[in-house]
Amino acid sequence: MKRTIRTSALTVGALIAALGLPAGTAHADTAAPRIDLRVLLVSDGGPATEAIAAELDAAGTPYTEIDLGRSDRPAIDAGFLADTVDGRPRAKFQAVVLPDDNPFAAGSAEMAALATYEQTYGIPQVDAYTYARPEAGLQYPAYGGYSGSLDGVQAEVTDAGKAGPFGYLDGAVPFEDNSPTVSESYAYLSTPAAGADFTPYVDAPIPGTSKRGSLVGEYRHDGRRELVVTFVYNQYQQQFRLLARGIVEWMTSGVHLGASRNYFAVHVDDVFAADDRWDTQLNCTPGDVDCTNGAGTPNPIRMTSADVDYATAWQKSHHFTLDMVFNGSGSVDQREDNNGVDQLADKLIADRDQFRWVNHTYTHAFLGCEQDTTVVPWRCVTGADGSTTWVSRTTISDEIANNRAWGVAAGLPLDGSELVTGEHSGLKVLPQQPDDNPDLAPALADNHVTWLASDNSRESGQRPVGAALTVPRYPMNIFYNAGHKAEQVDEYNWLYTSRAQGGSGTCEDNPATTTCLPAPLDTATGYSDHIVPLETRIALGHVLSNDPKPHFIHQSNLAEDRIGYPVLSGVLDGYDALFSDNTPVVNLRMKDIGTELQRRAAWQAALRAGQVTAYRVGGTVTIQAPSGVAATATLPSGTQLAGGAFGTAYAGEVSGWAPSSGSPLSLTLPASAAAPAAHATRPVRATGPAPGTRVPVGVERQVPFTADH
Numbered sequence: 001m002k003r004t005i006r007t008s009a010l011t012v013g014a015l016i017a018a019l020g021l022p023a024g025t026a027h028a029d030t031a032a033p034r035i036d037l038r039v040l041l042v043s044d045g046g047p048a049t050e051a052i053a054a055e056l057d058a059a060g061t062p063y064t065e066i067d068l069g070r071s072d073r074p075a076i077d078a079g080f081l082a083d084t085v086d087g088r089p090r091a092k093f094q095a096v097v098l099p100d101d102n103p104f105a106a107g108s109a110e111m112a113a114l115a116t117y118e119q120t121y122g123i124p125q126v127d128a129y130t131y132a133r134p135e136a137g138l139q140y141p142a143y144g145g146y147s148g149s150l151d152g153v154q155a156e157v158t159d160a161g162k163a164g165p166f167g168y169l170d171g172a173v174p175f176e177d178n179s180p181t182v183s184e185s186y187a188y189l190s191t192p193a194a195g196a197d198f199t200p201y202v203d204a205p206i207p208g209t210s211k212r213g214s215l216v217g218e219y220r221h222d223g224r225r226e227l228v229v230t231f232v233y234n235q236y237q238q239q240f241r242l243l244a245r246g247i248v249e250w251m252t253s254g255v256h257l258g259a260s261r262n263y264f265a266v267h268v269d270d271v272f273a274a275d276d277r278w279d280t281q282l283n284c285t286p287g288d289v290d291c292t293n294g295a296g297t298p299n300p301i302r303m304t305s306a307d308v309d310y311a312t313a314w315q316k317s318h319h320f321t322l323d324m325v326f327n328g329s330g331s332v333d334q335r336e337d338n339n340g341v342d343q344l345a346d347k348l349i350a351d352r353d354q355f356r357w358v359n360h361t362y363t364h365a366f367l368g369c370e371q372d373t374t375v376v377p378w379r380c381v382t383g384a385d386g387s388t389t390w391v392s393r394t395t396i397s398d399e400i401a402n403n404r405a406w407g408v409a410a411g412l413p414l415d416g417s418e419l420v421t422g423e424h425s426g427l428k429v430l431p432q433q434p435d436d437n438p439d440l441a442p443a444l445a446d447n448h449v450t451w452l453a454s455d456n457s458r459e460s461g462q463r464p465v466g467a468a469l470t471v472p473r474y475p476m477n478i479f480y481n482a483g484h485k486a487e488q489v490d491e492y493n494w495l496y497t498s499r500a501q502g503g504s505g506t507c508e509d510n511p512a513t514t515t516c517l518p519a520p521l522d523t524a525t526g527y528s529d530h531i532v533p534l535e536t537r538i539a540l541g542h543v544l545s546n547d548p549k550p551h552f553i554h555q556s557n558l559a560e561d562r563i564g565y566p567v568l569s570g571v572l573d574g575y576d577a578l579f580s581d582n583t584p585v586v587n588l589r590m591k592d593i594g595t596e597l598q599r600r601a602a603w604q605a606a607l608r609a610g611q612v613t614a615y616r617v618g619g620t621v622t623i624q625a626p627s628g629v630a631a632t633a634t635l636p637s638g639t640q641l642a643g644g645a646f647g648t649a650y651a652g653e654v655s656g657w658a659p660s661s662g663s664p665l666s667l668t669l670p671a672s673a674a675a676p677a678a679h680a681t682r683p684v685r686a687t688g689p690a691p692g693t694r695v696p697v698g699v700e701r702q703v704p705f706t707a708d709h
Helices: 012-019 047-059 109-121 159-163 238-252 305-318 329-337 343-350 393-409 440-446 485-496 526-543 565-578 590-608
Strands: 034-036 039-043 063-067 082-085 088-091 095-098 125-127 146-149 154-157 172-174 186-189 197-205 212-221 224-229 266-271 323-326 356-359 451-455 468-475 551-554 613-617 620-624 631-636 648-650 653-658 665-668
Touching: 039 047, 047 063, 047 095, 047 238, 082 109, 088 109, 095 109, 095 238, 109 224, 125 238, 159 197, 172 238, 186 197, 186 212, 212 238, 224 238, 238 526, 305 343, 305 565, 329 343, 329 393, 356 393, 393 440, 440 468, 451 590, 468 590, 485 526, 526 565, 590 631, 620 631, 631 665
Parallel strands: 034 088, 039 063, 039 095, 095 125, 125 224, 266 323, 266 551, 323 356, 451 468, 468 551
Antiparallel strands: 034 613, 082 088, 146 186, 154 172, 154 197, 197 212, 212 224, 613 620, 620 665, 631 653, 648 653
């Protein structure tokens, strides 16, 4: 016997009463309802709902989170979900995210209210991680399916997924397998239940069979739509990062506040200069501050003109531009020591338009406190009264201005608003220098610098330095003092192995360090077998997390063994294998990254303060933000703003920033973007040979993972 769920049997009048709408306002017969552009996220504290929350946070998509574990949480009822505004029915949320297909107790009034709400307004529901069962449109895994680890399995986007919310992917969705001793990806693989209207979007082979089981799919039933996800994940795992965009686009029908893109920029520091080399016997770097009393003989690493040819060819083959962060005195010194000859500078200047260029100060001097390098670690010089002795405003200003003048004379296409100081100096450095050099901000202002690089491993957030703003950069763990693979591995072993294994003991002294090695790497193979895959995975993780911050390496990494390229190629080649052509890596220069971070901070502050209003009525989206705060949105291609096209194309949609004067912005969606509507009730029962009792949701919900961020 066929049946429908209880709420599907309600009359139109009963639905109106349940939702608290005025009699006679059934919106099938009157104006379209208002759908607020906000997500309802119901969390059980598990990693899946928290991962979706992190995706929404990064994009700038507003949501209301209900923590099921809190006794003081609001009840999810008709009044919580909908009301009327100016006589028009309003749905307060455009999508619902639940921990599973039904996290409430049997007969829950809250689940009934959600079902009614979803039916009435055509609101989709995401089941963040649920057991495969007929109630979710799938057969129990015990009947020809699978439950267990998917570590190392390659899932695929189906044809329906490519034609739908996951069309930005080429097809492959590889599941991570980073540790042989840790289960990282638990999943249920199953086929649609008999009679269920279920469309798999991402699937994988069911072990021991010729069938494929769904991992992500859409289940339509009783006038509702659910995106059913049957594998557990956390916000850092690659498989989630690949699918996160599609999950959001599915549940918002491609109409939402916020935007997400995949960014990658690489700064190459110390160009024209030479970098000191690691000494494998002394376990320090002669010429730098970690070798005391002039120990060792400096043997610096410097690019050649052949390395420039290699760099330009590599850029062309990868459709990518490097940012050359330069010190002009490096060339001056080279010419002084070689009768006026500097083949590297001649080649770089001849090919200057192949790269972007950023001021790195003239001599790479340390611009914080005056350093006492007679001890390791170094310390700040202090005066008789104990006060810190600072590098002067004049010295800092000269370093900036002289390098800019040298670059202009060489014809380098510079933007004077950008600056990277040597070692990010001038900014606070813990533990020796807990404060910024007070002379730094005035010197930046003297030279009209508005974007100042900082080290993301020290300070991950953008902050002001006088009138300038920082641009945090990710340091790649490819060492500045290594030109050869063996040098890199030797230093890596020194840093990350125990004293008993010949290392520095850093890991023993700092248990929170995550890079520690159980045993030293082979100097012949350790770079390609361990370091390159690890650094590639970490950097690609940043790319996939909507993070525009640049990464940085050094010119030494493009010289000799050119050890930087395997990682950079690994990131870009790996990316190309995963994404469609309509979703390219976005490669911004430093000031544009800074602007993006600045806009995001202002937008997030406005969201937190409740100063943003956004909703959809039919084919019109209205957004109101505070004056001076640019609004960001992702909308279907062809969306119009003030008679012109909105945004720029990305991943099959358009997204971007719109300046706000404080008045409402009105955007017109293309005719092809039909307004969301409730689906006709389909009184179809999902049947199967399952036991009559409900299988508990949450089995294997918690998945251990190794953090490397």
